[in-house]
Amino acid sequence: MKYNWKRNTIIFLASQSISLFGSSVVQFAITSYITVTTKSGLYATLSIICAILPMFFLSPVGGVWADKYNRKMLIVLSDAGIALCTLGVAIAFLMGKESIAYLFIALIIRAVGGAIQTPCVGAMLPDIVPPEHLARINGINGTLQSVFTLASPMLGAALLPIAPLGVIFFVDIITAMIGVTIMVTAFVLPQKERIDKKASDFFQDIKLGVRYIRNTRFLMEFFLFCLIFFIMMAPAAFLTPIQVVRNYGDGYWRLSAIEVAFSVGMIVGGILITIWSGFKNKVTTMIAAALIMGMCTIGLGIPMPFFPYTIIMGAFGLAMPILNTPAMTLLQEKVDPDYMGRVFGVMTMINTAMMPLGMVIFGPLADVVSVEILLIGTGVITVAAAVMMRAAKALIKEGV
Numbered sequence: 001m002k003y004n005w006k007r008n009t010i011i012f013l014a015s016q017s018i019s020l021f022g023s024s025v026v027q028f029a030i031t032s033y034i035t036v037t038t039k040s041g042l043y044a045t046l047s048i049i050c051a052i053l054p055m056f057f058l059s060p061v062g063g064v065w066a067d068k069y070n071r072k073m074l075i076v077l078s079d080a081g082i083a084l085c086t087l088g089v090a091i092a093f094l095m096g097k098e099s100i101a102y103l104f105i106a107l108i109i110r111a112v113g114g115a116i117q118t119p120c121v122g123a124m125l126p127d128i129v130p131p132e133h134l135a136r137i138n139g140i141n142g143t144l145q146s147v148f149t150l151a152s153p154m155l156g157a158a159l160l161p162i163a164p165l166g167v168i169f170f171v172d173i174i175t176a177m178i179g180v181t182i183m184v185t186a187f188v189l190p191q192k193e194r195i196d197k198k199a200s201d202f203f204q205d206i207k208l209g210v211r212y213i214r215n216t217r218f219l220m221e222f223f224l225f226c227l228i229f230f231i232m233m234a235p236a237a238f239l240t241p242i243q244v245v246r247n248y249g250d251g252y253w254r255l256s257a258i259e260v261a262f263s264v265g266m267i268v269g270g271i272l273i274t275i276w277s278g279f280k281n282k283v284t285t286m287i288a289a290a291l292i293m294g295m296c297t298i299g300l301g302i303p304m305p306f307f308p309y310t311i312i313m314g315a316f317g318l319a320m321p322i323l324n325t326p327a328m329t330l331l332q333e334k335v336d337p338d339y340m341g342r343v344f345g346v347m348t349m350i351n352t353a354m355m356p357l358g359m360v361i362f363g364p365l366a367d368v369v370s371v372e373i374l375l376i377g378t379g380v381i382t383v384a385a386a387v388m389m390r391a392a393k394a395l396i397k398e399g400v
Contacts (some may be wrong), residue, residue: 005128005129009128011182012124012183013144014182015180015183015187016075016121018171018179018182019178020145021090021148022174022179024148024149024152024173025152025159025171027154028156030047030165030199031167032156033160033165046104050104051111052082052111052352052397054112054347055111055118055275055349055353057347058112059115059118059352060345062074062118062341063119063342063348064121064205064344066119066340066341066345067123067205067339068210071120071123071124072124072189077116078114078117078120080176080180081109082114082172083172086169086176087173087312089106089292093164100235102366119243119342122328123239125138126333127189134329134332135325136277139275139321140275140331142324142325142328143322144158146266147265150263150266156168162370170342191223202325206342216335218334218394219343221392223346225328225389225395226347227291228382229241229293230351230358231355232358232378233293234355234358234369235356235366236293236296236316238355238359238362239315239362239371239374242371243372248309254306258309261313261314261317262314263358265314265315265318265319269317269318270318272318273326278322281396281399281400282329282330283330283389283392283398283399284399285386286326287386289320290323292316293316293319293320294378294379294380294381294383296312297316297317299377299379300312300379301372301373303372304373330399331347
């Protein structure tokens with residue numbers, strides 16, 4: 001029977017989207033529950049650490065496994081493991097053992113599963129999608145993720161006042177079961193995975209991955225700019241709620257408004273990049289998006305009424321998928337397939353850790369200097385870095 005890549009891609013994206021939606025709802029519910037129940041900045045910080053550190057340290061492990069073992073089974077096992085952990089915590093809560101410690105353990109295990117699953121998903125798409133369609137499929141995938149970014153907190157916020165947390169956990173359990181069932185029964189790979197059956201040293205595999213990235217100039221340039229952009233995006237991502245409360249009042253609707261504006265912008269941007277596919281050179285598209293994000297960051301630092309402020313926040317969100325989609329496609333098209341998982345493991349590390357690291361730098365500064373100054377300063381650096389990308393000759397060359 002002829003391989004139908006469109007059907008297979010739809011099945012894959014559907015399974016991952018269903019699972020992602022349930023995970024996002026429960027992740028929001030857990031962090032919100034911890035925040036509201038404890039009203040403690042320390043506990044809120046610990047919840048972020050539990051959700052981030054395992055992803056940061058274990059993403060290289062997930063990357064190595066994605067290059068050595070069956071990616072489909074790794075995704076299925078990580079999804080099932082997260083669901084099993086969630087079931088255990090749900091049972092404990094329904095039995096009246098409502099311990100914050102259980103939630104921290106759940107966040108850690110969910111992050112471990114994400115560290116394994118995320119590199120596999122990024123590395124698997126080139127296995128099932130023809131190269132000429134990767135950009136469009138990445139755009140569709142990005143749009144779906146943006147929709148869930150908007151919808152999952154809404155559902156989580158609606159469920160928390162009316163249902164016990166133990167019951168809400170079953171949203172993730174059910175969606176994970178559906179996603180795993182779809183993957184096991186309907187999804188097929190067009191060819192055998194590249195599995196290294198020879199015994200090999202795990203740390204040697206990591207060393208080879210690091211050497212590959214270090215010796216591939218366009219990847220060094222790519223990751224350098226990613227580091228700069230994600231750190232500089234921290235004030236726009238995390239300090240704008242503080243700015244809104246200080247400048248426009250502490251109404252919850254204003255905080256919701258900027259979240260909705262950002263999410264709607266991401267959805268529109270995802271649709272736009274799916275239809276348009278960007279400039280001929282993917283790096284040119286990334287530069288254009290980074291310039292928009294930098295200018296929006298500067299704009300957010302300029303005093304203005306609240307309505308135009310939300311418009312700028314929406315424009316910032318619109319540029320995100322226009323930056324992320326060609327970046328993802330560039331890696332999928334140009335990276336040696338034998339190192340694809342390890343490269344996406346590094347990408348996951350950067351995505352996970354750089355903005356929180358930026359907050360370590362800029363968060364304390366927000367109590368010393370105004371958020372507006374931080375936004376303008378980081379926006380100027382972002383624009384400068386985007387302009388400097390034009391000088392990254394190896395990266396520009398690979399963008400075509």
